[in-house]
Amino acid sequence: MKKPTLRLRLVRSFLLIITPLALFLAYENYYAIKVVRQEVSRSTSQVLAIHIAQIDRTLEEITHNLLQQIVTSDSQQAYLAMNTLPETNGDYTLAKIKIHNDLTNWSTAFENFYSFFAYSQEKDDFIFSRSSYRDTSNLKVMLGEYLHRKEAAFGEWTVLRQGEEGYMVRAAQANSGVSIGAVLRLEDIIRPLRSLDFGDRWEAILLDAEDGQPLTHSTLSSEMMTAANHKIKANPLAYQVFENTEDEISYLLVSTSFRHAPLRLAAMIPEKSLLKQLPFFQYVIYLIPIGAIILFYFYSHYLRRLLFGPMNSLIRGMRRVTQGDMEIGVKEASTEEINFLITTFNHMVTQISRLKINVYEEMLKAQQSEFKHLQAQINPHFYLNSLNIINSLSTLGENELIKKITEHLADYFRFITRSHRDTILLEEELRHIRNYLEIQLVRFPEKLSYEMVVEELLARTPILPLMLQPFVENAVIHGMEEGSIPLHIQITVRFIPERPERFEVLIRDNGRGFQPETMAKFNRKEFGDGTGTHMGVWNVFRRMHMVFGDEAEVSFGNVEPKGAEVRLILPVRGALNEAGEEEDV
Numbered sequence: 001m002k003k004p005t006l007r008l009r010l011v012r013s014f015l016l017i018i019t020p021l022a023l024f025l026a027y028e029n030y031y032a033i034k035v036v037r038q039e040v041s042r043s044t045s046q047v048l049a050i051h052i053a054q055i056d057r058t059l060e061e062i063t064h065n066l067l068q069q070i071v072t073s074d075s076q077q078a079y080l081a082m083n084t085l086p087e088t089n090g091d092y093t094l095a096k097i098k099i100h101n102d103l104t105n106w107s108t109a110f111e112n113f114y115s116f117f118a119y120s121q122e123k124d125d126f127i128f129s130r131s132s133y134r135d136t137s138n139l140k141v142m143l144g145e146y147l148h149r150k151e152a153a154f155g156e157w158t159v160l161r162q163g164e165e166g167y168m169v170r171a172a173q174a175n176s177g178v179s180i181g182a183v184l185r186l187e188d189i190i191r192p193l194r195s196l197d198f199g200d201r202w203e204a205i206l207l208d209a210e211d212g213q214p215l216t217h218s219t220l221s222s223e224m225m226t227a228a229n230h231k232i233k234a235n236p237l238a239y240q241v242f243e244n245t246e247d248e249i250s251y252l253l254v255s256t257s258f259r260h261a262p263l264r265l266a267a268m269i270p271e272k273s274l275l276k277q278l279p280f281f282q283y284v285i286y287l288i289p290i291g292a293i294i295l296f297y298f299y300s301h302y303l304r305r306l307l308f309g310p311m312n313s314l315i316r317g318m319r320r321v322t323q324g325d326m327e328i329g330v331k332e333a334s335t336e337e338i339n340f341l342i343t344t345f346n347h348m349v350t351q352i353s354r355l356k357i358n359v360y361e362e363m364l365k366a367q368q369s370e371f372k373h374l375q376a377q378i379n380p381h382f383y384l385n386s387l388n389i390i391n392s393l394s395t396l397g398e399n400e401l402i403k404k405i406t407e408h409l410a411d412y413f414r415f416i417t418r419s420h421r422d423t424i425l426l427e428e429e430l431r432h433i434r435n436y437l438e439i440q441l442v443r444f445p446e447k448l449s450y451e452m453v454v455e456e457l458l459a460r461t462p463i464l465p466l467m468l469q470p471f472v473e474n475a476v477i478h479g480m481e482e483g484s485i486p487l488h489i490q491i492t493v494r495f496i497p498e499r500p501e502r503f504e505v506l507i508r509d510n511g512r513g514f515q516p517e518t519m520a521k522f523n524r525k526e527f528g529d530g531t532g533t534h535m536g537v538w539n540v541f542r543r544m545h546m547v548f549g550d551e552a553e554v555s556f557g558n559v560e561p562k563g564a565e566v567r568l569i570l571p572v573r574g575a576l577n578e579a580g581e582e583e584d585v
């Protein structure tokens with residue numbers, strides 16, 4: 001039986017549409033509300049950003065004063081006297097008076113500021129710019145516990161709590177051993193913001209930038225604060241519509257972060273106060289005939305089942321195919337045109353899946369072949385030299401040296417025969433390099449030295465075989481000069497603090513260094529085609545690109561006063577056993 005055409009069904013269904021005006025008004029109402037939300041959100045964010053910028057400038061000025069005091073000579077003398085002189089000494093008393101006067105003078109320069117402090121850990125002695133005994137007692141307890149922690153973050157603003165009050169603290173340590181710092185009460189920071197006019201029942205709350213916990217007082221319950229925090233985390237840069245189930249009021253939720261403090265400001269404005277400017281649209285939407293709404297509902301349901309349902313299924317199938325999922329089959333539709341599209345699509349996906357499998361298998365074989373070929377290209381260049389050294393040592397009767405170089409040469413060859421593996425541990429590669437350098441030390445005992453510094457957790461990180469050895473070999477071949485200064489090679493392996501998922505390998509020497517044109521070509525990744533003089537460097541870069549892609553980097557440079565440096569940045573993969581990180585190799 002032939003299925004009805006889509007055109008015929010659309011003509012029949014179109015006759016049922018009697019409420020185009022209702023659709024237009026509904027859209028206008030929705031659009032107007034959306035525009036108001038966007039504009040108010042943008043305006044509110046700008047107002048909050050201005051106030052936060054003022055607070056950030058205050059924090060910057062406070063930080064500048066603290067650092068200035070650390071380097072000022074007369075202040076350093078006062079801090080030294082406070083930390084070292086006995087309390088019965090008159091100079092000790094004068095030093096404390098000077099420090100107190102300085103702290104008090106600083107406090108007057110900042111609005112809504114709580115207190116500066118100086119602390120001698122040697123004597124467990126505090127000096128505050130505030131004079132209230134109650135305030136200073138609370139601060140002593142809070143700051144004393146904080147400054148005695150090993151993880152105390154000197155040089156950064158840190159959020160602390162004392163009872164129900166939240167504070168923000170920044171401390172700096174002078175050379176004299178005295179810590180100086182500043183304390184701001186979070187309620188004092190947010191008080192000017194709460195004076196802004198955003199209607200009744202609006203909230204301004206400071207949140208912890210990391211876990212989103214509220215740090216200032218709020219009328220919302222903890223459950224509502226948790227729900228608001230989840231919305232902020234889901235989309236921190238845009239406005240949110242947040243409904244408080246306790247008072248059944250919808251709020252417009254906007255947030256923005258501080259630049260110099262681990263804080264985030266959240267503002268919740270009742271949506272009712274925003275939409276009161278749209279009485280016309282709200283009035284019209286209530287006058288839409290109920291009959292038109294019912295007819296539109298049935299029409300949309302019918303149209304969705306007839307057209308949009310199959311079309312959405314087809315679109316979802318296409319999207320899954322673009323993401324690489326070929327195990328997809330779209331159900332047949334009830335109209336001839338769409339059913340033809342779906343049948344053709346299913347057939348096309350089946351054909352593409354078969355073709356993709358064949359192409360992928362061929363590409364995988366070609367890539368594996370190329371990788372093995374590249375890895376096999378790296379061969380030692382000093383086999384004959386090593387044999388000549390052993391022959392010369394045997395003539396001289398140096399049996400111990402012959403034994404030593406033979407052991408290193410055996411380990412060297414053993415590693416080469418095992419280099420067909422896809423990955424090896426970093427410590428195995430370094431052991432292979434050490435064997436190479438020990439053999440060269442026998443050859444050049446007065447002209448070569450080396451040093452390896454490796455962070456313990458990185459020793460068992462997997463890397464590609466023979467990934468570092470070509471750079472060390474180049475340093476020996478091209479870096480050694482005639483003269484009395486021996487060539488020193490230093491290999492350093494360490495984490496990158498600002499990129500914890502990466503680590504770096506630095507290979508430095510004090511030899512000739514790179515020629516400017518050679519260094520420029522290397523940094524442009526121009527290593528030739530793998531058949532010339534830079535075959536080893538090209539080989540390493542090619543294998544890195546094949547395995548790690550953009551996750552790996554290599555750069556070349558010269559160091560002062562002379563010498564070359566090669567820097568490799570690699571992803572941390574595999575076992576970092578003692579740190580609780582990855583364990584797979």
